[in-house]
Amino acid sequence: MIVTVGSRGDVAPYTGPALRLREAGHEVVIAAQSAFADMIGELGLDHRPMPGDTRALLESEQGRAWASKGGGLRGVMTQVEIAKQLMDSVAEGVVAAAEGADVLLLQRGALLHGYLAGKALGIPTAALELFPGVPTAEFGLAGMGGKDLGRVLNRWLPRLALRMPSPLDASVKEFCRRVGLPPMGGTRVRRMMLADQDHPVLHGFSRHVVPRPADWPRGTDVVGYWWPERPPGWTAPAELVDFIQAGPPPVFLGFGSMAPGEGARLSEIVTETVRRAKVRAVVQAGWSGLTATGDDVLCVESVPHDWLFPRMAAVVHHCGAGTTGAGVRAGVPVVPTPVLADQPFWASRLAKIGVSPGSVPFTKLCAGLLAPLVSQAVTDPGYRARARALAEKVRAEDGSAAVLRLVAGM
Structure with a gap:
């Protein structure tokens, strides 16, 4: 049991x-x-x-x-x-x-x-x-x-x-x-x-x-x-597959079960972050009902992280234990937005081992702080190299x- x-x-x-x-x-x-x-x-x-x-x-x-x-x-x-x-x-x-x-x-x-x-x-x-x-x-x-x-x-x-x-x-x-x-x-x-x-x-x-x-x-x-x-027989939505294949790898942004009821505020922050960082993005609704707008943005509901994250240029998330593990397994850079409990611990740990350029606490979340970190995670090859090396060890x-x-x- x-x-x-x-x-x-x-x-x-x-x-x-x-x-x-x-x-x-x-x-x-x-x-x-x-x-x-x-x-x-x-x-x-x-x-x-x-x-x-x-x-x-x-x-x-x-x-x-x-x-x-x-x-x-x-x-x-x-x-x-x-x-x-x-x-x-x-x-x-x-x-x-x-x-x-x-x-x-x-x-x-x-x-x-x-x-x-x-x-x-x-x-x-x-x-x-x-x-x-x-x-x-x-x-x-x-x-x-x-x-x-x-x-x-x-x-x-x-x-x-x-x-x-x-x-x-x-x-x-x-x-x-x-x-x-x-x-x-x-x-x-x-x-x-x-x-x-x-x-x-x-x-x-x-x-x-x-x-x-x-x-x-x-x-x-x-x-x-x-x-x-994964649920048996799960297949990726065609719209998501087409979006990923239509250009450079996008950035994932989602806050999981955190911040329910704050969808409108978070959606504005995410939309502006994507614009400032000049990236394509996959945005997951989660419990907050998160959305974002723009030609280079696709909003999705629940998608298994083990399928989605390896196809991303970087992932932005609240740093819950399970999502942290999924990002590590995928071998991609991470930008945490920790909210509470153990999440700040994981955020600091990811920075310490070199797979994250830093984090923005959820209480201070804004595009002005988040966008530069997203850009750094995507453009600095050192983060991806370290993330890939770590992923090989974790998968073993x-x-x-x-x-x-x-x-x-x-």
């Missing part, structure tokens, strides 16, 4: 390991919100519904406030309020989703409650993380943007935080009582997980993007990306095989 909660980027990466597990003879179910039932079903995988609607939450006043404040400390209080709502919905559904499971593989949004449900039901658990989820001296917590505070603070601030009361403690304690466990707050449960040798943690990204920190405990590893699967990894080995040993 794979349990995941969040946006499309929190669900799609797990379809790759799920199909590999099924091919190896395992019965696989993905528990996710109903919005993703069709995506899961198209791949022939079983789906169990989890309560909640992440899109509606991000479109709410709180969700927009979170995006407007960005990552780091300024967005913490809003993030906590959103986390409360997400955790309440997970609490409603995780026990029912886990019924009959032999193993629980948990994405971060379902981690606390899934771990507790596993303890209560006697089901082995493991964390499948899409970004670094264990404290280390080598960088700050990725979920808070990954800002480097120095080795001592990087390591001990998160551990100190796990000794402090949390606004989420009351709801976690109530869940403990519901499933017959001694009441524990969220920070105590997190400490238990970090110390639990029977609760392995796999990170689904490449060691060539983020090497495994030397101070991580045994059972915590970086295994390579988990690639989403097999993150799903590590999940197979994990399940076989549980």
Whole structure:
């Protein structure tokens, strides 16, 4: 059983390991919100519904406030309020989703409650993380943007935080009582997980993007990306194929599930960016309803990134974990526009390894800042050369095989 909660980027990466597990003879179910039932079903995988609607939450006043404040400390209080709502919905559904499971593989949004449900039901658990989820001296917590505070603070601030009361403690304690466990707050449960040798943690990204920190405990590893699967029989729209072939490789621009309700503002920025950078562009609508205008612009709905990105001159995106992986795999330069959570961490990492000329935080997004970076990414051959070299290393990894080995040993 794979349990995941969040946006499309929190669900799609797990379809790759799920199909590999099924091919190896395992019965696989993905528990996710109903919005993703069709995506899961198209791949022939079983789906169990989890309560909640992440899109509606991000479109709410709180969700927009979170995006407007960005990552780091300024967005913490809003993030906590959103986390409360997400955790309440997970609490409603995780026990029912886990019924009959032999193993629980948990994405971060379902981690606390899934771990507790596993303890209560006697089901082995493991964390499948899409970004670094264990404290280390080598960088700050990725979920808070990954800002480097120095080795001592990087390591001990998160551990100190796990000794402090949390606004989420009351709801976690109530869940403990519901499933017959001694009441524990969220920070105590997190400490238990970090110390639990029977609760392995796999990170689904490449060691060539983020090497495994030397101070991580045994059972915590970086295994390579988990690639989403395309729907069977998918073919590229003829209009898109014709557009790509009609001129120089275009630039992709999209913000995924970020910034719902901001389509009009973003569309103006994208249109002006394309004009100033003098590039052709493929613009993906995403949850914001993004559009753009111009003779050298094509607007599309959902297109598998593994098909689209390799055909681009560069990609501009919010730097969610899954989209970041797709850009790395494609071997093209990246211009990130990080919004919140782990996205600033990935943006800084891409610049550090030389496949990005820099990023524009979403809170400062404008054509004046974005267009020069797009031009640099497209015209400087060094970025593409480094991106291609990195892609060769990343494609040689097999993150799903590590999940197979994990399940076989549980």
